[in-house]
Amino acid sequence: MAEDELVQSSRQGDIASFNQLVVIYQRSVFNLALRMLSDAQAAEDATQETFLSAWRHIGSFRGGSFRAWLLSIVANCCRDELRRLKRRPVVPLADIEANPNGLPASTCSVEDDLLNLELREEIHRGLLSLPPEQRLVIVLSDIQGLSYEEIAQATCCSLGTVKSRLSRGRAHLRDYLRIRGTFAGPPSS
Amino acid sequence: MLRKFLKGNCNRFRGMISPYIDDRITKAERQSLESHLASCEKCRQELESLRTTVGLLHRLPLVEVPRSFTVVETKPAAVSAVFGRLCWATAIAAMVLVMLSAGDLFHIYPEKSAQPSETLIVAASQTPEPRGAALSTPAPTSAPALTIPPKGGALGTPATDISKPSAQNVPTPVPSPAPGTLAVTAPSPVPGGTETNPTAVAEKAKEGYRWPVHQIELAVLGVAVVMMAATIIVWRRRVQPSIKEGGNG
Numbered sequence A: 001m002a003e004d005e006l007v008q009s010s011r012q013g014d015i016a017s018f019n020q021l022v023v024i025y026q027r028s029v030f031n032l033a034l035r036m037l038s039d040a041q042a043a044e045d046a047t048q049e050t051f052l053s054a055w056r057h058i059g060s061f062r063g064g065s066f067r068a069w070l071l072s073i074v075a076n077c078c079r080d081e082l083r084r085l086k087r088r089p090v091v092p093l094a095d096i097e098a099n100p101n102g103l104p105a106s107t108c109s110v111e112d113d114l115l116n117l118e119l120r121e122e123i124h125r126g127l128l129s130l131p132p133e134q135r136l137v138i139v140l141s142d143i144q145g146l147s148y149e150e151i152a153q154a155t156c157c158s159l160g161t162v163k164s165r166l167s168r169g170r171a172h173l174r175d176y177l178r179i180r181g182t183f184a185g186p187p188s189s
Numbered sequence B: 001m002l003r004k005f006l007k008g009n010c011n012r013f014r015g016m017i018s019p020y021i022d023d024r025i026t027k028a029e030r031q032s033l034e035s036h037l038a039s040c041e042k043c044r045q046e047l048e049s050l051r052t053t054v055g056l057l058h059r060l061p062l063v064e065v066p067r068s069f070t071v072v073e074t075k076p077a078a079v080s081a082v083f084g085r086l087c088w089a090t091a092i093a094a095m096v097l098v099m100l101s102a103g104d105l106f107h108i109y110p111e112k113s114a115q116p117s118e119t120l121i122v123a124a125s126q127t128p129e130p131r132g133a134a135l136s137t138p139a140p141t142s143a144p145a146l147t148i149p150p151k152g153g154a155l156g157t158p159a160t161d162i163s164k165p166s167a168q169n170v171p172t173p174v175p176s177p178a179p180g181t182l183a184v185t186a187p188s189p190v191p192g193g194t195e196t197n198p199t200a201v202a203e204k205a206k207e208g209y210r211w212p213v214h215q216i217e218l219a220v221l222g223v224a225v226v227m228m229a230a231t232i233i234v235w236r237r238r239v240q241p242s243i244k245e246g247g248n249g
Helices: A003-011 A015-037 A040-056 A066-087 A093-098 A117-128 A132-143 A148-155 A159-179 B002-021 B027-039 B041-059 B076-105 B198-207 B213-239
Strands: B119-123 B181-185
Touching (some): A003 A015, A015 A040, A015 A066, A015 A132, A040 A066, A066 A148, A117 A159, A117 B041, A132 A159, A148 A159, A159 B002, B076 B213
Antiparallel strands (some): B119 B181
């Protein structure tokens, strides 16, 4: 069944169709939550909350990209969680010892491991050093592969804002990696 | 001056490099940027470094989900039966509460002060005290002493003289009793007051039990609130779907 038909059936209350959409997009949603929150358990909770919320409010989906709509929900969940963490930062000691960068080490297959682990962790730390809104557009664009229009829909902002956030975010990340010697060349002035 | 001009020019083009990598600039912008890149080493380096960064991000793998996030709905049948009963119970409790409150508001229930039960008719033969003696104990706040009219006045007529008149103490006229009976005021409910006459107790019980309306109202209100809370909880559970815990996939 095509995505549009699945969405239509879901809107009519067919939970089986909705679950097919969940299976298609759960990886994308979970990965965005993980990159934004840098904590596997928090990302799991945000993903769960996203699909529950999507099922409850699927009637309010007014067309466009369903993936972008889902990602806008998870982005809001992550914003709320980041705001909560900013107010009351909690870092479990066991998590730091077991997994310093928050990414679940065992969940990446060997085939997926295109970059070496050290570089991957460095990029992840670089992403975490960015402001959340820049991080969000970079993850959506360069990791998830969304178009500018989909990013604009997911982040509820204009195309111009998406372009400028992406441009500044990439430049910041490049400078971060350059300072840590990940690739050669002086930081841009 | 030329250096400053070139720097300003570079800044203008550098904002276009990121969308240029994604092929999201117009044809005119592309042409002007490419002609600038041909002549500016720094901007070429900027382009290359950003391309490398984007390339690294593209190669970053997606993490597998730890479990399935498919949605399942809670059993509606079992919940709806409980929900229906709770709705009815809440409605009944609310109705009783409304009726009680309305009755209370319009003074349907007898007031304590309007009760004639304070006055009792006691057989004269059962009162050993001499005529004119106070029937109650001499407590300062006790019920008033009774004075028998000197003569001529029928016993039990409202000719009683109350020493401390007040709204509570004013005796209500009673129908004239049979000859040989004495109209007296009931003993005060003050602890340590008059000894209760068994006949008086029986008479008082006969007059009717006054329901504690306010206490009943409060109790019904409490029940209604609890029922309402339970109904809301069950309703929310009924509406909300739950997430199925699953494995990968």
